[in-house]
Structures are given as structure tokens and as C-alpha cells.
Amino acid sequence: MSGVNALRAFVESHARLFVLTGAGCSTASGIPDYRDLDGGWKRPPPVTLPAFLGDDHVRRRYWARSLVGWRRFGHARPNAVHAALAALEHTGRVELLLTQNVDGLHQAAGSREVIDLHGRLDTVRCMACTWRGPREAFQHALVAANPGWADLEASAAPDGDADLDAVAFDTFEVPACPDCGGVLKPDVVFFGENVPRERVEAAMAALARADAMLVVGSSLMVYSGYRFAVAASRLGLPIAAANLGRTRADDLFTLKVEAPLDEALGFMLQA
Numbered sequence: 278m279s280g281v282n283a284l285r286a287f288v289e290s291h292a293r294l295f296v297l298t299g300a301g302c303s304t305a306s307g308i309p310d311y312r313d314l315d316g317g318w319k320r321p322p323p324v325t326l327p328a329f330l331g332d333d334h335v336r337r338r339y340w341a342r343s344l345v346g347w348r349r350f351g352h353a354r355p356n357a358v359h360a361a362l363a364a365l366e367h368t369g370r371v372e373l374l375l376t377q378n379v380d381g382l383h384q385a386a387g388s389r390e391v392i393d394l395h396g397r398l399d400t401v402r403c404m405a406c407t408w409r410g411p412r413e414a415f416q417h418a419l420v421a422a423n424p425g426w427a428d429l430e431a432s433a434a435p436d437g438d439a440d441l442d443a444v445a446f447d448t449f450e451v452p453a454c455p456d457c458g459g460v461l462k463p464d465v466v467f468f469g470e471n472v473p474r475e476r477v478e479a480a481m482a483a484l485a486r487a488d489a490m491l492v493v494g495s496s497l498m499v500y501s502g503y504r505f506a507v508a509a510s511r512l513g514l515p516i517a518a519a520n521l522g523r524t525r526a527d528d529l530f531t532l533k534v535e536a537p538l539d540e541a542l543g544f545m546l547q548a
Contacts, residue, residue, distance in 0.1 A: 364545045
């Protein structure tokens, strides 16, 4: 049996799938991923929360690169992988889709039972009060404060970032919270920041109700996602994965399919 046929048989033999997705799902939408085929970093690791909060230059650099990167990220659209997983949910076989991505493309494709483990990049929050606002509106504020940056071009980097390494950021202006003047950050979990407990608890509860786990497009190198594979293994659940390259949980999988994701999941779109 080919890998794709084996994956189809796995999916069709389990009525309640806990699906965990990663960056590989969104690369065909023009959003680069972080990891190479061996699970190592393709570029320097993302900014940490302590660095973002503690260093004004780091914040200027982050938001300057985000201003440029948002033009592509904010217009990304779902691809065949997102459509396939939405179609799978519509068959009633998905207990929950837990995504490590911050792009909202699963929901845009029609998935409804979704937890955004690491938050959403399309929302901005204040670190000093409860204010939240849409990232698109904050983009206008960034451009208004820094009009000379609006037409800069740069190659896309993961999660709305852009490569602007030859640019000085000292004069870049970052708008403050409109309510209290506090520091604004995207409403996503940075490195060094804990995933909100309620998300983890809700996902673990869904995992306990599932009869199998499906991993799609994730190396699981980050513990926040890997722990769910460990928990599934401890519960005795079979785990299938569709991913190009090594993952941290290879020894836990019942089945692993190394193929382009649109090919591996294409059967989900068949009537």
C-alpha cells in the first residue's frame, strides 16, 4: 500500500481525529516556514518575548520588518491543504484542529473547530492593559508614522516578517496603545512566552475524546506542539503524520507519509 493510500485508510478508519498542523500547511500560500528537512532552523530563531519587551531597538526592528512583511502576509489565501482539512472536518471526522500557525488560513478555508495554539497575527494587543485591535488598522498607523517605509521591498520571511537586514531602524516610530500608551505586540505567543493555559487544557480535552491523531506539516520541534504527540502516545492513540523531513516525534508515529502535502491530503477533496 502506498503512503497516501495508507494515510487514507488511517483517516477512514478513525471517526474522531485530533489534527495538529504546522507551518508546512501554509508554504504554498506564500508564507515561508522556519525549519529545513532535518528539523533545523533555516534562519535565526524568532524574536523572544524578553528581547521584545526589554529593548526598544528590537521592537522598532520587529515592527519595521512587520510593516513590510504584512503586505504579503495579510493577503495570503488558503491553499489546497487548508481546503482538504476543512473538507475532512465537514465529513464529521475532526474532533479538533489545533494549529501552531498564526495566519488564520484554516478558518478562512472553512474549518470551524480550530484552536490557534500560538494566537493570531491579525490582532494586536497591549501588554499593559486589555486593549486589542485589528492588525490591518495598526498597519495604517505604522505607515502613517513612517511614510518612507511604505514602498520598501524585501523578501518574505516566516509569519509576516521581512528581510530588511541592511536598513537602520533607529528612526522608526512604533505607535503606542491608544488607550494607555503601553507597548503593543501582535497577539501571538513569542519564544519565551507561555501558551495560555486555557488553550492547552481545551486541546488536551479534545485529544482525550479523539481516537487517533493526525499531524500535518509540522516538525514538532517546538515543545508546545510536541507535547500533544507525547500525550497522544501515552493515551495509546495511533498517530499518523504527513510531513516532509524529520520530526521530533518520528518514533511515536504509527504511520508517516513524506510527500507534498497537497498530494498526501488530496483524497480529502474527493467527493
